[in-house]
Amino acid sequence: MKNYQTSQIRNVGVVAHGGAGKTSLVEAMLYNTGVLSRLGRVEDGTTTSDYHPEETAKQITIHTSLVPCEWNGVKINLLDTPGFSDFIGEVKGALRVADCAMFVISAVDGVEVQHEVIWDIADKYNLPKIIFVNKMDRENASFNKVLDDLKTKFKGNFAPIQIPNGSFDTFTGVVDIINQKAYTSDGKGKEAPVPGELAGEVDQFRELLIEAAAEGDDDLTMKYLEGEELTLDEIKDGLKKSIAQAKVVPVLAGSATKNTGVAQLMDVIADYLPAPKEDNGPMSALVFKTIADPYVGKMNFLRVFSGNFKSDTVVYNSTKEKTEKVGNVLYVRGKNTIQTDVVPTGDLAVVVKLQDTGTGDTLCDKDKPVVLDKIDFPVPTLSVAIAPKSKNDEDKLGDAINKLLEEDPTIKVEKNTETKQTLITGMGELHINILLERLKRKYGVDVVTNDPKVPYRETIRSKVEVEGKHKKQSGGRGQYGHVWVRFEPNPEEDFVFAEEVFGGSVPRNYFPAVEKGLREAMTEGVLAGYPTTGVKATLYDGSYHTVDSSELAFKIAASLAFKKGALQAKPVLLEPMMDVEVLVPDNFMGDIISDFNTKRGRVLGTEPQEKQTLIKAHVPLSEMYRYAIDLKSMTQGRGSFTMEFTGYEEVPGRLADDIIKKAKAAQEADK
Numbered sequence: 001m002k003n004y005q006t007s008q009i010r011n012v013g014v015v016a017h018g019g020a021g022k023t024s025l026v027e028a029m030l031y032n033t034g035v036l037s038r039l040g041r042v043e044d045g046t047t048t049s050d051y052h053p054e055e056t057a058k059q060i061t062i063h064t065s066l067v068p069c070e071w072n073g074v075k076i077n078l079l080d081t082p083g084f085s086d087f088i089g090e091v092k093g094a095l096r097v098a099d100c101a102m103f104v105i106s107a108v109d110g111v112e113v114q115h116e117v118i119w120d121i122a123d124k125y126n127l128p129k130i131i132f133v134n135k136m137d138r139e140n141a142s143f144n145k146v147l148d149d150l151k152t153k154f155k156g157n158f159a160p161i162q163i164p165n166g167s168f169d170t171f172t173g174v175v176d177i178i179n180q181k182a183y184t185s186d187g188k189g190k191e192a193p194v195p196g197e198l199a200g201e202v203d204q205f206r207e208l209l210i211e212a213a214a215e216g217d218d219d220l221t222m223k224y225l226e227g228e229e230l231t232l233d234e235i236k237d238g239l240k241k242s243i244a245q246a247k248v249v250p251v252l253a254g255s256a257t258k259n260t261g262v263a264q265l266m267d268v269i270a271d272y273l274p275a276p277k278e279d280n281g282p283m284s285a286l287v288f289k290t291i292a293d294p295y296v297g298k299m300n301f302l303r304v305f306s307g308n309f310k311s312d313t314v315v316y317n318s319t320k321e322k323t324e325k326v327g328n329v330l331y332v333r334g335k336n337t338i339q340t341d342v343v344p345t346g347d348l349a350v351v352v353k354l355q356d357t358g359t360g361d362t363l364c365d366k367d368k369p370v371v372l373d374k375i376d377f378p379v380p381t382l383s384v385a386i387a388p389k390s391k392n393d394e395d396k397l398g399d400a401i402n403k404l405l406e407e408d409p410t411i412k413v414e415k416n417t418e419t420k421q422t423l424i425t426g427m428g429e430l431h432i433n434i435l436l437e438r439l440k441r442k443y444g445v446d447v448v449t450n451d452p453k454v455p456y457r458e459t460i461r462s463k464v465e466v467e468g469k470h471k472k473q474s475g476g477r478g479q480y481g482h483v484w485v486r487f488e489p490n491p492e493e494d495f496v497f498a499e500e501v502f503g504g505s506v507p508r509n510y511f512p513a514v515e516k517g518l519r520e521a522m523t524e525g526v527l528a529g530y531p532t533t534g535v536k537a538t539l540y541d542g543s544y545h546t547v548d549s550s551e552l553a554f555k556i557a558a559s560l561a562f563k564k565g566a567l568q569a570k571p572v573l574l575e576p577m578m579d580v581e582v583l584v585p586d587n588f589m590g591d592i593i594s595d596f597n598t599k600r601g602r603v604l605g606t607e608p609q610e611k612q613t614l615i616k617a618h619v620p621l622s623e624m625y626r627y628a629i630d631l632k633s634m635t636q637g638r639g640s641f642t643m644e645f646t647g648y649e650e651v652p653g654r655l656a657d658d659i660i661k662k663a664k665a666a667q668e669a670d671k
């Protein structure tokens, strides 16, 4: 691959709802450039971009893959992104470094949920958009229906620039609106005059395009408004500017698997889509993806935003505040790599084997450090507990998890100190399944999964004074510890220890042992063995023996006092509560609120947002573990939510009885 200058580069994020045909389209584009001798098929697992074993097995895209292709003297960097909602983080990473979002929409299925979700992301990045209406060869394909769908679902000036000639079994090619030429099927196709029956439509769409072109440039606007005719060059130039300013969204049609209309799409990308912004300042680059490749090692995919990125140099990671040594820099295409010495502004490439650099990090010159805007990754919300299957798996698990985390910014792993479970949190069921498969296939670690346990707690509701006495006389030196302790509720803190001992009834040097005895006893509550919190304990009396008393004896006495005291002080079970915020389109509000009622939640309020409503609620954690799945099915994937721990609340009586019964049965079984 030769070196390209910034003006000759097009970075295109290929985005869509799953199954619309992104991967097939990228494959056809690559085939047209001549680097493939035959067209790979998703069904056969032979496409260039979906080459990971987990992708060929499931026939879906999981990773964004970078596929550069050369066309008409331009290098088109295609970022083939996953369409399934669990992998929206990959789409966000790709669009952060793309200069344009290309939406692939099935002519049969029209605009689907993920298109809507990604549309909003593209809007946030102010990205120009282009639309390819795919699958024109399928039964029930309708270009005009998709066009109507676009106009009702999105804001935008949609202007067809290439329309289909026929559909399904009459689909014979495409018509280029600007040049007013028809092309027959397959590859570049043969040029032909516009068929008579399409002439009216072509004229009408051409008028729309000219109007859109005129909006791209003030001089052209004037000329257009004065009724003068624009030349072909002026139309093309104006259109280019309008697209770059996102004032018009060009719409094209074709079939990826029949490779029809695809060469014309590539012409449009090369001729009309914006090149990256030139910036000759000091070097800066953003890492948008990290992969642990079994052969190559760690691969950081980056985009250069300014200056040139060079191989065999030292760069500064301003995010981690660390210096990194750069060795090889590669251009990649699926599995294949080519070394390069320099990557110009705007280009995408891969650096291998950096020490500390990960996704979202900025690399720059040490003496002119900058930090580029981060990628706004989604927060994972679906958790499962995992445990190693064998000792061998246990040894490898920690390392393997670190590798997973390095590759995927949308996973969280944490060990819950109370339940002792390791929780892995991801974006959805499919995401978690894939992570577990990856653990096994790539890192040889087998795990079993469980539902997460709820970290319940216990507390007391009344004040009591109790005695704890430990006395043992069995020949030789005995053991003697004796305390009186007052227990009272103190919800503000986990535990407070105080003493009001008069006249040395318990000597000072035993106080720490008493406190320790209480703290240890509290880790296993009297109701169901959960940690006890919100207690103040005051040691106020007791007695000792000059020979037989010891720290151990006082510790035991304190522990006995706690067990007795907690039982008398009206113990109750507490559960963790979450502050939940759900963002959904307005029409789902009622469903979300009534669902919270069944989940023992309290809705705190709703706030209208642009196009959506934010619902705030207070819900027990035990009801929220599968919410990621519930919300997806309630809103067909249109909703999102976040939650945060806020504190503990008492579990209602009957439910508490059940939980205590189950916990006791489990304790028995353990014995």
Ligand SMILES: Nc1nc2c(ncn2[C@@H]2O[C@H](COP(=O)(O)OP(=O)(O)OP(=O)(O)O)[C@@H](O)[C@H]2O)c(=O)[nH]1
Residues within 6 Å of the ligand: 016, 017, 018, 019, 020, 021, 022, 023, 024, 025, 042, 043, 059, 060, 061, 062, 081, 082, 083, 084, 134, 135, 136, 137, 138, 254, 255, 256, 257, 258
């Ligand atoms: N008839 C017809 N089938 C197509 C066309 N494009 C794609 N398909 C088929 O549609 C299915 C999905 O295509 P993919 O290319 O995997 O779609 P994708 O958008 O990459 O899907 P994800 O990887 O899940 O995001 C495959 O079975 C393709 O063969 C087309 O133009 N015509």
